[in-house]
Amino acid sequence: MVSASHVYSEYATNFLQDTDSKSNTHHVVEFDRNTTRFRVEKIVNPREVRLARKFVVRLDERWYDCGKFQKIHLPCSYVIAACKHAHHDFNMYISPHYRLDVIMKVYDNLFDELRHEEYWPPYQGPQVWPHPATKRSEMGRPKSSRIRTEMDIKEGRQSRKCSYCRTEGHTRNQCPNNPALK
Template sequence: MFEVREMQDGTIYTVNLAQRHCDCGHFQVERLPCRHVLACCANQRLDWQVYVHDVCKMSQICKVYRGEFVPMGDPSTWDRYEGAKVIANWTLRRATKGRPKSTRYLNEIDSWDMRGPRRCTVCGREGHSRSRCPQCTGPSSAGGH
């Protein structure tokens, strides 16, 4: 366990080489020795390369490219590509224009049969509404009011 003090601002960082941990966070995230780890290694005459994670070593990187790459060949011999199969997800659809559909559960009070026939508010007759009233025909009632 080491304490490393920054020369610029005096911030103290704790370095634990056994657990590969430094307070700055770079050692854990990048899996490469940060400058605080390098300072500890230089002070104790330790090999800093020991603290480089195996994933970052050249021997491991060379193993990635050791495998054989098969050439693609002539494009005329390739299997025909039919395209991607698209399956619609209806939950991601945009809302349609207009008034949203009601999600309320209807009961017997909401039944049209129990309300009785529709009455016009202009003439009071049954069977039509204000917007279809025969008394309101003409150019002045084009707006419906």
């Protein structure tokens, strides 16, 4: 990708292409060029029942209502719409972590090999035990949490019969007539 003169990672490039095309469906309603604050509205198809949503974008603070801009450090479609309206280059709002030259620097140094667990120094910190109620359930058939009522109780419940000799009082595992158990 570097030899093909790409600047950003494949993920960032695809994300920016998608958000750039989505930004064409947005309209800047209010703006203040001095503080670079914008109110961006999504243009809604008149046949749709949804209401038009308005979002606030603050380019100087790198802030946007939904929080996506702050989380992934890539401009979303609303930020790109605000940048287009103000004639800003939205590339300045892309985190440098998505640039290929920065990604390549990660691999400049050699990684140390991980030694076998037998050679690790003994752990001296506190012992932490999980709370039994928060542990995941074990493998097997899931346990029912349904509250049973009178409707669930069978009338005239029959006792279990042995599947080998068809007599009541024992199961196949304890059957006296089963030659495999003798």
